[in-house]
Amino acid sequence: MGTILTAILIMTGLGAFFGAGLAIANKFLKVEEDPRLDIIEGMLPGSNCGACGEAGCRAFAESLLGGRNKPSGCTVNSPEGVERVANFLGVDAGAAEKRVARLHCAGGLGQARQIAEYEGWGNCGAAHLVGGGGKGCSWGCLGLADCEAACDFDAITMNGQRLPVVDPDRCTACGDCVEACPRGLFELMPIGHNLVVQCKAPLEGDEARAVCSVACDACGRCAQDAAPGLITMANNLPVVDYSAGGPARPEATFRCPTGAIRWIEGQQFKTVRLVQLTTDGREG
Amino acid sequence: MSSLPNRKSFRHGVHPLEHKEETEHLPLERMPFVGRYVLPLGQHIGAPCRAVVRAGEKVTRGQLIAEPGGFVSTSLHSPVTGRVVDVGPHRQGNGQLVPAIQIEADPYSSQQFRERDPVDPFAMGVDEFAASVQRAGLVGLGGAAFPSHVKYKLPEGKACERLVINGCECEPYLTCDHRVMVERPAEVVRGVSILAEKLGARGAWIGVEMNKPDGIDSLRAHLPAGSKITVAPLAVKYPQGAEKMLIKAVFNEEVPAGHLPLDIGVVVNNVATMACLTDWFDRGQPLIERALTVAGPGVDRPANLIVPIGTPIRDVLRHCGINRDTRQVVMGGPMMGMPLATLDAPVVKGTSGLLAFTDNMVNHPTEYACVRCGSCLEACGNFLNPSRLARLARAGRYEELEGAFVMDCMECGACTYTCPSSVPIVHLIRAAKLTIRQRKAKQG
Numbered sequence: 001m002g003t004i005l006t007a008i009l010i011m012t013g014l015g016a017f018f019g020a021g022l023a024i025a026n027k028f029l030k031v032e033e034d035p036r037l038d039i040i041e042g043m044l045p046g047s048n049c050g051a052c053g054e055a056g057c058r059a060f061a062e063s064l065l066g067g068r069n070k071p072s073g074c075t076v077n078s079p080e081g082v083e084r085v086a087n088f089l090g091v092d093a094g095a096a097e098k099r100v101a102r103l104h105c106a107g108g109l110g111q112a113r114q115i116a117e118y119e120g121w122g123n124c125g126a127a128h129l130v131g132g133g134g135k136g137c138s139w140g141c142l143g144l145a146d147c148e149a150a151c152d153f154d155a156i157t158m159n160g161q162r163l164p165v166v167d168p169d170r171c172t173a174c175g176d177c178v179e180a181c182p183r184g185l186f187e188l189m190p191i192g193h194n195l196v197v198q199c200k201a202p203l204e205g206d207e208a209r210a211v212c213s214v215a216c217d218a219c220g221r222c223a224q225d226a227a228p229g230l231i232t233m234a235n236n237l238p239v240v241d242y243s244a245g246g247p248a249r250p251e252a253t254f255r256c257p258t259g260a261i262r263w264i265e266g267q268q269f270k271t272v273r274l275v276q277l278t279t280d281g282r283e284g
Numbered sequence: 285m286s287s288l289p290n291r292k293s294f295r296h297g298v299h300p301l302e303h304k305e306e307t308e309h310l311p312l313e314r315m316p317f318v319g320r321y322v323l324p325l326g327q328h329i330g331a332p333c334r335a336v337v338r339a340g341e342k343v344t345r346g347q348l349i350a351e352p353g354g355f356v357s358t359s360l361h362s363p364v365t366g367r368v369v370d371v372g373p374h375r376q377g378n379g380q381l382v383p384a385i386q387i388e389a390d391p392y393s394s395q396q397f398r399e400r401d402p403v404d405p406f407a408m409g410v411d412e413f414a415a416s417v418q419r420a421g422l423v424g425l426g427g428a429a430f431p432s433h434v435k436y437k438l439p440e441g442k443a444c445e446r447l448v449i450n451g452c453e454c455e456p457y458l459t460c461d462h463r464v465m466v467e468r469p470a471e472v473v474r475g476v477s478i479l480a481e482k483l484g485a486r487g488a489w490i491g492v493e494m495n496k497p498d499g500i501d502s503l504r505a506h507l508p509a510g511s512k513i514t515v516a517p518l519a520v521k522y523p524q525g526a527e528k529m530l531i532k533a534v535f536n537e538e539v540p541a542g543h544l545p546l547d548i549g550v551v552v553n554n555v556a557t558m559a560c561l562t563d564w565f566d567r568g569q570p571l572i573e574r575a576l577t578v579a580g581p582g583v584d585r586p587a588n589l590i591v592p593i594g595t596p597i598r599d600v601l602r603h604c605g606i607n608r609d610t611r612q613v614v615m616g617g618p619m620m621g622m623p624l625a626t627l628d629a630p631v632v633k634g635t636s637g638l639l640a641f642t643d644n645m646v647n648h649p650t651e652y653a654c655v656r657c658g659s660c661l662e663a664c665g666n667f668l669n670p671s672r673l674a675r676l677a678r679a680g681r682y683e684e685l686e687g688a689f690v691m692d693c694m695e696c697g698a699c700t701y702t703c704p705s706s707v708p709i710v711h712l713i714r715a716a717k718l719t720i721r722q723r724k725a726k727q728g
Contacts (some may be wrong), residue, residue, distance in 0.1 A: 115379050116625035119648050121708055126715035131378025131625050138380040182722065203381070207373060211381070 036089075037061055043085050045076045049152060049174035070094025076153075076172040097190040099173035101155075101166050103268060104185045105141040106198035106260070107212040108161025112137045128182040137211045139200040141185055150180035159269060168266050195231075195240045195248050196268070199260040202236045209258070216260035226252035293519035294532040298663045298698045300456050300522055300619065302495065306586045307579050308459045312467055314590050315603055317389050321363055321594035323349065324376050324384040327632035328429045330356030335385055341368045345397050346572055349385055352418060358431040359421040360385070361570040363592035365393040376632070377597070377615050379625030387594070400568030405478045411437065413482045420564040421571045421633075426450060426461075426525060426554040427616050429634030432561075435551055436483065444483040445549035448534055449476055449558060451492040451499065452518065452525040455617025458637045460575040461555050463588045465492065465499035468559045469506040475558030476513055478565060483551060488513045489534050490555065493520045522619060523696035527552045529665045541666070541692045571633060582610030582640025591631050598627040600638060609642040619697045652705040660699035660709060666692050670699035674709040677716035682723065685716055693717065 040061040048056040052073045054063055063069040064085070071077075071085040072094035086093035113136030118127055124146035127133030133142050143162030155170035156177060164177070168191060178186040185200060199216040201208055208217040218236035227246030231238045238261055242248065250263035262268075326332035331354035343349060343362040350360035366389040374384035389395070405413060414437040422432040438444055449472075453461040465472060472490075480488040492500050494517045503515050518524060518533050528539045531550055539545050545552055556575060563569040572593055579586040584605030591600060601613065614621040615635055631638075660670040668689055676685045690713060699709040 115375075116623075121711050121715065123715060125719050126711055129711075129715050129718050130622065131380050134379065134625055136379065138382075182719070203373060207381075 034065055036065060040064060040085060040088065043081060043088065044074060045081070047076055047152065047172075047174075049076060049172060049176070051075050051172055051174035064089060064091075067091075075099060076174070097192055098168075099188045099190050100168045100171045101173065101175075101177050101186045102189045102196050102264070103141065103164060103166070104187060104196075104198060104200045105139070106163065106214045106262075106269065107137055107140040108143065108159070108163040108269075110161060111214050112140050112212040113210070124180075125182045137201055137215070139183060139185075139202070140212065142183065146180045146182070147177035147186065150176045152176060161269075163269055165267060165269055193240070193242055193248070194250070194263050194265060195226075195252060195261060196264045197238050197240065197261050198268075199237065204236045208236075214259050217258060219257060221255040221257070222252045222261045225255055291519045292516065292533050292536075293521050294524065294529040294665055296662055296665050296667070296698075297521040297523060297529070298701050299520070300701060302520075303456045303579070304459050304462070304495065307457075307577055307588055308462055308496075310459075310463075310586070310588050312460075312463045312575055312588045312590050315592070315595065315600060317364060317395050317592070318595055318599040319389055319391075320369070320596065321366075321387045321389065321592065322374050322384050322596060322628075322630040323360055323363070323387070323594040324374065324382050324630070324632060325350055325353075325360065326382060327360075327593075327634065328358050328423045328431050330354065330358075330431055330434075332383070333357055333360050335371050335383075337368045337371070337385065339368050339370050342366070343368060343387060345393075345395055346568075346570055348419075348570075349387075356431060356434050358418055358423060358433065359570070361421055361572050362387055363572040363594050364389040365395055366390040374630075375626045375628050377622060377624045377626070377629040384630075397567075397569055397572075402566045403568070405565045406481060408482075410482060417561070417564070419570070420560070422557065422560055422564065423571065423633045424554050425556040425560065425574055425633070425636070427620065427634050427636045429632070432553070432557060435546075435553065436479070438483070438546070442546050443549060444485050444546065444551045446535070446551075447476070447480045447483060447485040447488040448530055448545075448550055448552045449488060449490040449555055450525055450527075450530055450552055451490050451496070451503075451555040452530060453496070454493060454520075454522045454524045455619050455621075455637070456522075457579045457639050458577045458617050459579075460577045460588050460636060462496045462499050464556050464559055464575055465496065466502050469502040471559040471562040472555050473503065473506045473508075473511075473513065473558075474566070475561035477508075477511070478561060479553065479558065480512060485551070486512070490515045491518050491524070491530050491534050492516070493518050493524060495520045522701075523665055523694070523698060526665065526694050526696060528694070541689060574631075574633065574635070576631065576635055577637040578604045578639075579637065580614075580639035581642045581645065582607055582613070591635075593633055594630045596628060596630050597624065597638060600631060601627065601640065606640055610640040611643045612641045612646040614639045614641065619701065620695065649706040651707055654705055654707055657704060659702045659704060663698040663702040665696065665698065666694060668693055670709045670713065671707075673716070674699075674707055674712045677712040680716075680719075682716065682720050686720060690717060690720070 041058050044057040046057050052060045054060040071082045082093050115136045116134035118133035122144050124142040124144045127142050145158050147164050148156045153170050155167045156164045159165050173188045201215050204218040208215040216237055220233050222238050223231040223233050229244045231240050253261050253263050333350035333353050335350045337349045344365045347362045349362045352358050366387050369388045370386040373381040376382050414433040418433040423429040451465055476488050500517055507513055516534050527545050573590050575590050577588050587604050613624045654671050664670055673690050693713050695714055697710045
């Protein structure tokens with residue numbers, strides 16, 4: 001009986017001692033936290049995707065309170081959601097243009113030359129290791145859907161030509177696909193940047209055409225047809241610089257002989273344009 | 285030396301069928317010259333070299349056509365007398381387009397290499413010696429093609445006490461190093477003496493597996509009296525040719541994980557590289573040709589060939605007769621070699637063999653779930669847990685992979701070979717290692 005009593009007394013004593021310690025710590029060592037933090041975090045999507053550049057949603061909420069970010073910095077949030085956060089904080093929502101992931105390759109099955117069969121593990125990284133899974137182009141999309149698997153928002157689906165199609169409505173520009181692609185084909189672009197170069201092969205002329213029917217053969221016509229300075233040729237590929245030149249227009253793509261540069265509104269690879277060239281080089 | 289064979293080896297490893305009987309008794313023969321040669325600028329580990337010739341220029345056999353693009357890089361020489369026809373992209377073995385110099389051989393040339401007077405390597409300083417080796421375009425001929433001069437230029441504070449020469453040739457099918465040891469023992473031994481002297485090593489050990497008794501005998505017969513060189517017969521096991529395994533087999537010492545053999549005072553080189561070293565100093569011949577084995581069930585006339593670097597693989601296979609059942613051609617050995625995506629690719633400095641396999645040999649077995657049998661753990665010479673690495677690699681858990689020492693994997697493929705469930709373990713690991721390196725490069 002005595003043993004039990006001793007035990008109870010010791011445990012009670014310990015409990016009281018630590019309880020008192022905690023109470024004192026709570027009183028004197030308390031860290032003041034902005035009560036708005038939890039509320040704002042509740043308004044954010046909570047996907048912790050990192051697209052805003054912060055470590056997660058809570059870190060983004062802190063940066064909003066600190067004024068380091070604008071509510072629109074969260075690209076995942078719907079416009080209404082952004083508005084709600086802005087109203088709650090009484091700040092300007094900011095005007096970050098929606099960005100989407102664009103693929104710099106259009107050479108799917110039937111377009112890029114296939115030189116061998118690949119029978120290994122069905123993963124882009126693994127195929128890239130052994131030279132690209134038999135695809136004749138050393139720079140193009142491998143079509144084994146690493147990006148589809150990496151996308152947390154189900155925005156990427158593989159089409160019939162084994163090319164990833166990004167749904168612009170679902171894409172939050174989180175950048176997971178950019179990281180997943182072993183060939184670095186994805187780029188996050190503002191949705192208003194309609195001129196997209198769908199090729200990364202630094203080849204020229206016949207060499208490019210021998211690899212893929214939609215490869216850029218570095219003819220430079222798009223650079224000539226666009227507003228001065230908008231498109232420059234670098235490393236046998238056109239580079240579109242929106243900050244440098246005048247307005248971008250679809251006319252720049254009209255004379256492209258292979259369709260490597262496209263004017264894209266919304267989704268990429270919406271239609272597969274099958275073109276039969278007649279002998280005089282016109283589309284028949 | 286005791287009369288009983290000394291069964292030295294490392295722990296773990298596998299015993300794949302050797303298949304060496306087809307070619308091990310065939311003497312080295314010279315491959316006839318063909319019309320066109322392709323020399324990729326990046327056929328060694330490290331920075332690619334820079335072309336110093338242009339299309340249209342005439343070149344002679346052994347002439348420098350590309351200079352090193354950095355310290356970890358080496359020179360490239362024309363394997364034939366002829367004319368440069370193109371400097372531009374060409375497909376290499378894995379199907380990638382890479383910059384390459386294409387040379388059309390002059391059909392009226394004798395293709396005789398013009399020898400120069402011997403240079404005395406012993407009169408050179410160490411730095412001069414390494415620079416000279418870089419001018420020779422010498423790389424490790426075992427398959428990795430690591431520029432040799434980098435190994436010879438010891439960093440400050442490091443000393444090479446022991447030189448190990450790799451004559452294991454533990455990959456099945458390959459017999460070219462074996463033939464070099466049998467037919468060119470004098471050149472091998474001279475190369476070893478030169479290198480041991482220049483590196484200041486107190487001794488040199490040539491590790492040869494005991495399935496090559498004639499190689500061991502011929503090397504021993506050419507050792508000068510009182511030589512510092514020892515021929516060490518080793519038990520037959522794969523992957524004994526891996527640096528760290530070889531050191532363990534010869535000295536019974538381990539190289540700590542994450543360290544280089546030089547950290548315990550050892551430099552490892554291949555036997556064929558030694559013969560080339562002699563060719564360079566005694567005859568002035570840079571690395572313009574190499575010995576390789578053409579074998580496998582898809583080849584009509586297996587052979588050990590001396591092939592000029594840059595010969596298109598299609599021509600080599602035609603020379604040996606390739607039959608219609610061939611489904612896959614592997615460059616290198618069957619364990620670590622790479623399946624070719626195109627036969628237009630050329631023989632490069634690291635090509636130790638060309639193996640043609642037929643349909644029934646390349647059928648991929650069905651993969652089953654891992655049964656936790658532990659076979660791969662007993663196969664791994666580095667004492668890793670391949671099964672765990674494969675699982676983590678498939679799940680993309682890269683931080684955990686690094687914690688499980690994935691970067692110490694030498695990708696020998698012993699785990700995949702031994703797996704009863706046919707899990708492509710080494711492929712998964714290699715893919716993961718590539719991703720980890722890419723991520724590191726992005727961050728750094």
